[in-house]
Amino acid sequence: MEEFIFEAKNLTKKYKGTMALDHVNLTLRRGEIYGFIGENGAGKTTMIRLITGLSFPTDGKMTLFGKSGEKELQKQRARIGCMVETPALYKNMTAQQNLEAQRIQRGIPDRECIQETLKLVGLTDTGKKAVCHFSLGMRQRLGIAMALLNDPEFLILDEPINGLDPSGIVEIRELMKRLNRERRITLLVSSHILSELYQTATQYILLHQGHVLEELTQQELDEKCKRHIAIKTNDAAKTATALESALHTTNFQVMPDGVVRLYDYLDHMEDVARVLSQAGLLVTGLSLTGDSLEDYFLHRIGGE
Amino acid sequence: MGNLLHVEWYKLVRDKIYWILLAVIVLVNLLILSGGQQFSLSGYSFLKTIMQKEIITIMLASIYGGLFVGRDFENCTLYHEITAGRSRIQVLLAKTIVFLLALNGLILIFPILGIICCILKNGWGIPFTTEMGFYLLFVFIALVLLSCAIGMISMLAAVCFQDVGRTIGIPIILFFIMIMLLNSKYAIQFAHFLPIGMMVLVANGTTHPVYGVLLGSAWSVVLFMISTLVFRRAELRGGGEK
Numbered sequence: 124m125e126e127f128i129f130e131a132k133n134l135t136k137k138y139k140g141t142m143a144l145d146h147v148n149l150t151l152r153r154g155e156i157y158g159f160i161g162e163n164g165a166g167k168t169t170m171i172r173l174i175t176g177l178s179f180p181t182d183g184k185m186t187l188f189g190k191s192g193e194k195e196l197q198k199q200r201a202r203i204g205c206m207v208e209t210p211a212l213y214k215n216m217t218a219q220q221n222l223e224a225q226r227i228q229r230g231i232p233d234r235e236c237i238q239e240t241l242k243l244v245g246l247t248d249t250g251k252k253a254v255c256h257f258s259l260g261m262r263q264r265l266g267i268a269m270a271l272l273n274d275p276e277f278l279i280l281d282e283p284i285n286g287l288d289p290s291g292i293v294e295i296r297e298l299m300k301r302l303n304r305e306r307r308i309t310l311l312v313s314s315h316i317l318s319e320l321y322q323t324a325t326q327y328i329l330l331h332q333g334h335v336l337e338e339l340t341q342q343e344l345d346e347k348c349k350r351h352i353a354i355k356t357n358d359a360a361k362t363a364t365a366l367e368s369a370l371h372t373t374n375f376q377v378m379p380d381g382v383v384r385l386y387d388y389l390d391h392m393e394d395v396a397r398v399l400s401q402a403g404l405l406v407t408g409l410s411l412t413g414d415s416l417e418d419y420f421l422h423r424i425g426g427e
Numbered sequence: 428m429g430n431l432l433h434v435e436w437y438k439l440v441r442d443k444i445y446w447i448l449l450a451v452i453v454l455v456n457l458l459i460l461s462g463g464q465q466f467s468l469s470g471y472s473f474l475k476t477i478m479q480k481e482i483i484t485i486m487l488a489s490i491y492g493g494l495f496v497g498r499d500f501e502n503c504t505l506y507h508e509i510t511a512g513r514s515r516i517q518v519l520l521a522k523t524i525v526f527l528l529a530l531n532g533l534i535l536i537f538p539i540l541g542i543i544c545c546i547l548k549n550g551w552g553i554p555f556t557t558e559m560g561f562y563l564l565f566v567f568i569a570l571v572l573l574s575c576a577i578g579m580i581s582m583l584a585a586v587c588f589q590d591v592g593r594t595i596g597i598p599i600i601l602f603f604i605m606i607m608l609l610n611s612k613y614a615i616q617f618a619h620f621l622p623i624g625m626m627v628l629v630a631n632g633t634t635h636p637v638y639g640v641l642l643g644s645a646w647s648v649v650l651f652m653i654s655t656l657v658f659r660r661a662e663l664r665g666g667g668e669k
Contacts, residue, residue: 172663
């Protein structure tokens, strides 16, 4: 089984005068949940449209399940399930008929999968109600069901929790996690609700103005966003020694810019200040800090 | 390809608008013809005159054509097939085949029912020979192909504009232009090149149905090829409307 689900090499997409994706290099590993983050126009949907075949790259190369070339990519897309932008549904049909159309089109022989999928997304009681009478949340669930029907190896969901109520958000989040855990489905989830994405994703891809700004794991993000006391002194090495000897802690990190991040004594900043002062250090900055994913993202795009 | 045809058929059969429109077309035609002597004609005479009276039917069918194809683009439901790894040409071909069958159903339902009705009531009218049978077969094929040519205008509009409004609007505008041309000084000349005109000429026996077959095929093939060229590399939007 291929380790990499998707690879992009110098992937570029240009629309009349606008560079939607600019030489993007990206690798998606099997079994992860990727959170796709970027402001409007960052290139998230363009990337998804390229992967799903709704659009064509201007330049660069894509590989899906280890295969590249237009014909092969087309073939491999049968292993993908997706919901791009908003759910594409047959509005005059019921939920069941929508899934039946998808089943026929995908050539899935087993009719049972329709009820199973409806159950999975919590839409078993819609009966003969046509989709045009569905709420936004119900449509969203049905869109996800359409994407799941073929039991995909790679599931792409663009804004999957749009329009869902709080309990619906929790259900869909748990569903995504369960699919990843139990069926080992790789997910690429784009969302503007970063606090929600933070609870689902295991990897993050930050897109900004058509570039991949950063790729980081949940651990790396936690590390970067962890609440800490940021200490800026005239001597980082001496600061570290003082913390070790006087406060008996090694739970700190010296950053490349000389700032020492102390993860202990968060509620005892005055003790920290006293120790540093006693060690004869000139303290130029001492603050309690820590980012949410949202803060981190804003900080990153603001820093560009 | 089989699955694609099957799913398009599934969608058509479950489209209430189609069945309502089919009933409306029959009713409207019955109303229009109820005042005249159309149903006292023989089957053969009915065939010769009916296509001139089918202009409204063709227009209604064109509107439905725009809905059937345009809706799939506007709601992005056609893209399920592309994101599932189907060839764009096959997707378009399956859609076109079922769409043209539906369109022919709408255009030809009343003439067929009317002919059957007149035959049952008044007989065929002239001696029915094998030659006549072949002639009628050609007339039928020509009318089907000419209907396809009319339908392909909607298909091309749908592929180019990817919405319902213009997919309905553009063919209707073209339709009215064709009607105007067919009422102009050079009506006969135009009728030999325009599918609607040729339909009348074939049905009333002015032109041999082979010309209708040729003209219908040529229009259909050319319009399908242009649609394919456009669709093959078209940038498609993502999901449906919110």
